[in-house]
Amino acid sequence: MGFTQVHDYVAGKLDWLAAGGPIEGTGAAQPRAGGVARADVPTCALDERLGEVRERVKAAGWDACVVVNGERVVLGLLRAGELDGDPGSRIEQAMRPGPSTFRPHVPIAELAHFLVDHDVPNAPITTSDGRLVGLLLRDDALHAAHQAHQAEGEEP
Amino acid sequence: MPREIDREGVRRLVDQGAQLVEILPPDEYREEHLPGAINLPLRQLEERASEVLDRHRAVVVYCWDSA
Numbered sequence: 001m002g003f004t005q006v007h008d009y010v011a012g013k014l015d016w017l018a019a020g021g022p023i024e025g026t027g028a029a030q031p032r033a034g035g036v037a038r039a040d041v042p043t044c045a046l047d048e049r050l051g052e053v054r055e056r057v058k059a060a061g062w063d064a065c066v067v068v069n070g071e072r073v074v075l076g077l078l079r080a081g082e083l084d085g086d087p088g089s090r091i092e093q094a095m096r097p098g099p100s101t102f103r104p105h106v107p108i109a110e111l112a113h114f115l116v117d118h119d120v121p122n123a124p125i126t127t128s129d130g131r132l133v134g135l136l137l138r139d140d141a142l143h144a145a146h147q148a149h150q151a152e153g154e155e156p
Numbered sequence: 157m158p159r160e161i162d163r164e165g166v167r168r169l170v171d172q173g174a175q176l177v178e179i180l181p182p183d184e185y186r187e188e189h190l191p192g193a194i195n196l197p198l199r200q201l202e203e204r205a206s207e208v209l210d211r212h213r214a215v216v217v218y219c220w221d222s223a
């Protein structure tokens with residue numbers, strides 16, 4: 001074709017979306033998990049004590065905490081049940097390891113259905129390399145999905 | 157032979173003025189595409205590249221994934 005500088009982004013659009021990269025197009029405006037997830041969710045490390053983390057989480061007005069490493073890669077999750085455990089235990093022992101995570105580009109309506117169908121109160125949203133974007137709360141997902149339906153003129 | 161690049165490579169090249177080309181079908185492109193990308197479906201790429209793209213600027217092509 002006569003072009004000498006041609007590059008192939010092999011990982012493609014899926015990689016870009018999964019990393020939360022900006023997009024254009026007719027679907028760009030639809031609410032997605034990354035835009036609805038709460039970025040201010042408390043986080044903690046594996047070697048912290050549950051009692052200290054619980055105090056910090058409650059002081060911040062939350063009932064959940066995401067366990068991350070130094071690069072914000074998600075390692076586990078503490079929901080209300082886990083936070084009520086033995087305060088002297090290490091987070092590594094108390095946490096719910098390897099929680100199901102979702103990518104930022106997933107449409108919010110899809111995730112709202114999942115969270116309701118599986119009775120999941122919240123879920124970490126991560127980039128394709130596992131770094132925390134935020135915690136998606138089921139109520140937030142339902143609210144955003146409902147608003148999107150109303151905006152499209154569909155039945156809620 | 158195109159050189160393979162990653163996401164950071166895409167950002168770097170676009171900042172330097174590279175042309176982004178999505179080779180997926182038009183309806184997929186319309187739904188969502190990388191900012192600034194143009195659509196040249198794979199079947200039309202060879203035929204229309206010279207007409208649509210500037211051969212003096214770098215070109216970055218992408219599809220849905222590596223499959």
